[in-house]
Amino acid sequence: MEEEIRLCPNCRRPVTGRADKRFCSDACRTMYNNRIYRRRYTELTRIDRILKKNHSIIERIYENGKRQTTFTELFGMGFNFNYLTSLRKNPDTAGSFIAGCYDYTYVIADDGSILIDRKKAIPL
């Protein structure tokens, strides 16, 4: 039976030895896993940063006493609508959803207006 040539996922050199051996060396295994971890961590950090920026934008509006804004205004302030922390059906309006950004919620109406609310804080 012809043996299949396996390549190390880190350095692309052939791997010899046991059939379940994936990497050519422990150093390559460590390097590869560190790279995967770092890439994943970087991506999560990037998303965390977007969500926290969204939160500070919505908080700035809310703390100025405003409960209504527009899609255009939020977008103009750098709000990224692609990321949210929760989503549920709006019981008040069929077909619409209540999006969440941590302790804030917002509902986008068809005309682009947005209602902001804040979830009640859990008592300590």
Ligand SMILES: [Zn+2]
């Ligand atoms: Zn290797």
